[in-house]
Amino acid sequence: MATVRLWDPLLRVCHWSFALVFFANYFINEEGEDWHQWLGYYAVGCLLVRLVWGFVGPPSARWADFWPTPARLAAHARALLRGQSFHRLGHSPIGALVMLLMLSCIAGLGLTGWLSQEVDALWGADWPMDLHSFLADALLALVCVHLLAAVVESLRLRENLPLSMLTGRRRLPDDH
Template sequence: MTVEKVRLWDPVVRLCHWSLVIAFVGDYFLNEEGDGWHRWLGYYAVLIVLVRLAWGFVGPQSARWSDFWPTPTRVKGHLSALFSGEDHHRMGHSPLGALVMILMLCLMLGLGISGFLMEEVDYFWGEDLPRDIHEFMADSLLVLVCVHLAAALFESLRLRENLPLSMLSGNRRKR
């Protein structure tokens, strides 16, 4: 039996996704805070977030904010389906997945801004607030990344579909 696939994630969405993965893993686990690579990966991540933000208005339907914005009605419907054990299959982001994605993008942008402010510490008269905010956002993003990975694995098992593979290939099983 042949499974029909549809093109879901375009190359820009996948490039943004994997670029942010590399930037976050590189800065959180591999680079020292404040060194050149850390700083440049942070600038790169901000650029990628801005590209993804713009792509949400001009990209294909599955990349558009209007397609998956987590409205209260959409989130309530998704939670209701989860608690009742029903399938809530969408070709793109689920409402809860969209909420986590948006929070992760906001945290990446916030990390870039707070990291920049840390470089400009003279403006803050030696205050530690930008560093504290930066560290809090980085740790919060790590938690959300873990939630994102766990949810992708959970939904893959529940829906019997390899969701992480679709972010590599761009294709998803047609329902």
């Protein structure tokens, strides 16, 4: 079975950093604690690196490679509804959409987390913390969708997709 190097080390470090920071800040650290704040800043730093890497990184990391256009999303949805194979080396269109939503939540968490520390500047407004909590819960839901999809697609494609995010290698589709 032929494999190809797909996920570069920087992309994998960002991915696993997001996972670890989210787990730590959602389940372990209390809001407002120093660790919560510093890990949040680290996640925003990873997000900025990932955004730039989407323009200058290798082809599989580039936004143009997997941007979920309406046509790509429709083709992927049609294939799923028909039970047809839809094997891409990189993110599937629906997977890319979920990934972009997760990155948006991370950006929103960074902004609202920072704003919630600047309460005096906002005259004691509660909305930054309320929005921060909502975004954290939304990200948890998206992470669950992401994990479930990784398991389902691994079974469907007979390929360990989470392992590919550890090793950086992915099995080539049969038609390559």
